[in-house]
Amino acid sequence: MSSRTPSDQAVARHGWPQAVAVVLAGLVAMGLTAALGLWAAGAAELPDGAFPRVVAATVVTAVGGTIELSGNAGGLAESDAGLTVIPLSVTLVGALVIAAGFLRPLRHRAVAGAAELAGWAGRIAALWLLALLALAFAARQTFTFSVGDETIDELGDLFGVSPKVGFETDVPVTLFFGLLWLAGVLVLALLVSRAAPLPPRLLRFQESVRPAAYAMVVLLLAYACLGVVIGLVVAVTRGHAVETLAVLLLGLPNLAWLALTLGLGVTWNGQVEGPFGLPMPHVLDEVLRGKDVAELNLSTLGEQDGRVWWLVAVDAVLLLAAAFVMAKRSPARMRLWQHAVHMAVALALTVLMICLVGRISAHYGLSVLGIGDLGGDLGGELFLDPEVWTAIGLALLWGLVTGFLGGLLAKPVRRRGAAG
Known part of the structure; x- marks a missing residue:
């Protein structure tokens, strides 16, 4: 016969399986939002099957990650490009889903120990970093494109140096800001919800x-x-x-x-x-x-x-x-x-x-x-x-x-x- 208290049972409900569910739910929600938005913007027509990689790049930027743009064609063409923008619709959807998943096992309790909250957040953070790492390596692509001048395009094809432009993720920066974003979401979730417990020292x-x-x-x-x-x-x-x-x-x-x-x-x-x-x-x-x-x-x-x-x-x-x-x-x-x-x-x-x-x-x-x-x-x-x-x-x-x-x-x- 189990001697666990209701509080112990609540602690047991936010282990690794629950953390996996929270992270997957957040990523799926963000990915679907980004995919639908990019499809509506015409990104599904990008060449070389790049659409999934562009979706991954969009999710990466939504959590503060950095995408680096580059382009060249040997000595024929060079490009200088940069992009800094956060698709906040994707960000907002992910934040709401992850916050809801984080708070769900903590409902209906007045107080929770700091170690318990840190452990629950730490499991989510560890899985989140792994997911971000996978997204960071998936979010890279190179495109070959026409510059709009028939003579230059023919020269590029002749010498095999057609202009190319691509993007890739700055992995360390993405992991740092992605983890910072997650920490902000979890802390804000605890601050906003009256049903979420706090450590005794923070109740005041x-x-x-x-x-x-x-x-x-x-x-x-x-x-x-x-x-x-x-x-x-x-x-x-x-x-x-x-x-x-x-x-x-x-x-x-x-x-x-x-x-x-x-x-x-x-x-x-x-x-x-x-x-x-x-x-x-x-x-x-x-x-x-x-x-x-x-x-x-x-x-x-x-x-x-x-x-x-x-x-x-x-x-x-x-x-x-x-x-x-x-x-x-x-x-x-x-x-x-x-x-x-x-x-x-x-x-x-x-x-x-x-x-x-x-x-x-x-x-x-x-x-x-x-x-x-x-x-x-x-x-x-x-x-x-x-x-x-x-x-x-x-x-x-x-x-x-x-x-x-x-x-x-x-x-x-x-x-x-x-x-x-």
Whole structure:
């Protein structure tokens, strides 16, 4: 007869088989999202059966991995290329699935030992590193392509030095940032969920940290859901349904969370030149396209489309709702200035995260037979970078105001006692 307690049985339910299930579920969800998005973007037509490798590369970049681009054709052609962008739709899907799998065996318990939590997270991390290593070696491919000039293409075929471009993964960097991403997901999952246990030494922090963390996750997911609704409306009313689907499945949070920062008054500096472009909305491309660095903010966007000023109202409503949720989940003894400070710090950290993961950088240049400018869209550059310190300052200001007002609104309905 077994003498195990219910707590012991809960510990036994998150061993290696459960860790395998969590990692596989996360990878399958990310892989399917990336594959569908790339298919909608036309990547299924890539030559040499490259589609699965491009899917692997997309998953790698979604967790912070680095893909290195290269190209050459001996002495005939050389290329200089680089790409830095995180497909945040794939990132978000993976984070939600892995977080849910991590929390599932820990439900309905008030306290868990640090060793137990570390062991459960360590099993997931070990398997995650193995999976990342496999993806890193799978995410490499070389393509042979035409430069658009019949004479140069014939010379390349004659001498067997046709221009090639390829990509491969920086394995050490990918493993480091992939593990860092996983750690962030697991820690945030523990902070957000009231049903997840904490070590006894950390229980005193849950009253201030958990409600604020939960409110920020709700805010980000609300913007993502709003983006889905807008994307579906655009697909139905303006056509281009397949292209819109590609954006939703690959870069929806990139645009939705960019809109959040723009509504706060944040300025992003950027440039679009050559064949590159931003998928949607078109107004972003209109502001950034040119040979000079442009500012992307409410003022410059408003010159193209006055409707962007509605972003301020959307921000105000959703931030106030997030502050209300935070205050409602906080102890009744919490004072209004404390709600304001908690909201300000949480929003500042959230905006900082958006600034770090929302950067975009892409450039490509081709030189054939010493000719560096062949025309035909064979070179270009795109980048988008935020003014980080200004963004943090604006987030603190908005957080203080909405946190105070949210605390006032929640006062009549706030529950008694400490946070759960």
